[in-house]
Amino acid sequence: MSSTVASVEAESVNRRILNAVSAITLAAVVVKLAATAKEFAVAGIFGRSDAIEAFLAAALIPGLLINLISDSMNQALVPTLIRVRNCEGRTRAQELLSNCLLSTCVLLLTASAVMACTARFFFPLVAAHFAPNKLDLAIHLFYGLLPVIVFTGVASICTAVLNTAGKFAIPALSPIVTPLAILIIVPLLASRLGIWAMVWATVVGALIHVIWMGSMMNASEYRLTLRWYGMSEATREVVGQYGPVLLSGVVASGGLLVDQSMAAMLPAGSVSALAYAGRFVSVALALLGGAVSSAVTPFFSEMAARGDWSGCRRTLRVWAWSSAGIATLVAAGLILGGHILVRLTFQHGAFGPKDTAVVSSVLVMYALQIPFFVCSRVFYRFLVAMRRTDLVFYCGLLNLGLDIVLNLVLMRWLGVAGIALATSLWTMSTLLFLGYWSWKVLSKTQPALPNLEG
8 A cells, every 4th residue: 555545544534533523522512511510500409418428429339330341341342343344244243232232231230239239348348437327328329329320331332332333423412311310300309309319310311311322223233132142253252352341440440449438538528529520520531532532442443453554553643642732731721720610610509618629629630630541542442442451451450559559648648639649640650551552562563664654
């Protein structure tokens, strides 16, 4: 292939990725605006009370299970699904998808049952310094949130599959139903149900989400069917990749639990301060890191299936540098304007000036991670497309160790803000690790070619 043809193809791929990133980002902006409005309303109703901290602790476990099981399945499934569709046809691809959907539902239901039976064992570990009544409330709220695990888990797989079919905007917009449900239901029912209004609203939003995504997938080239077609070679391949990704997710989730449990050891309100500050950073990570990683995944998988290593190299270089540059500007904006942002967004009702000071200091430390996280997602998705999920697992182990050590050191110095700073520091190590191994894997596959960009 001549350098001119390669350059034209690279431009086409990057243009399509840019279109996908733009669509996902625009949809994510709308979702995050709704989520911000939801946080504004929730902060005004519940402030930093024991009730909202109990809900945050309860909601942590469903979110972790969804990330562990469904998101791990997405990463293991997509590269193989694309390869099977290209090489063996859509019928075989549908059979693979049905196998994975059924397996994921079984895993989600089993995990939900196990966690429900053991809730009174692990919740005292997650929220070690909660008072007995506060701990008991968190456990009961967790029971009420269990349906969310299956609903959102299946919706997540539908979203990833729709991305492989070139559909990005609507799947990225679909999570808006949950914050909208909270905005409508909580103000109406909070006076009668208290914090349980948050549970009802979250479950309703998750149910609407899965119905929407399932219907959209059924209207595309795939179907939402739960049927077992046997342990095919493709299914075995997904299982082989799923293990390391799942273990990596377990390690990453362990880091989240460590952060939450260590924040619970600090003065009252530290858990909610960490959560409120994290909301702002999660907006940036979703708009940038989430959009870029979702957009590049199908393209890396396609190029890996074709053996287009020069295309992989160009795409890595372009999107790593581009995403890092934009993310740096966003991080600088949050650091410089964090106090004003927290005050304008949260400081009303039960949320006072002292709360603003605490949350804004945490926000500054959290924001440092943004460029490193966003850039690392590009390398992460490339390694998954190359089926080197073992490297992702090793990176997770390294980060968990760093998180524990850095938390212990920095929380003594900066309190809850030290926990946020520890997160930013190990995110830097993630970029270094994944970036190094991405280029190393690529160089072993095909040596670098001179003047490839033309």
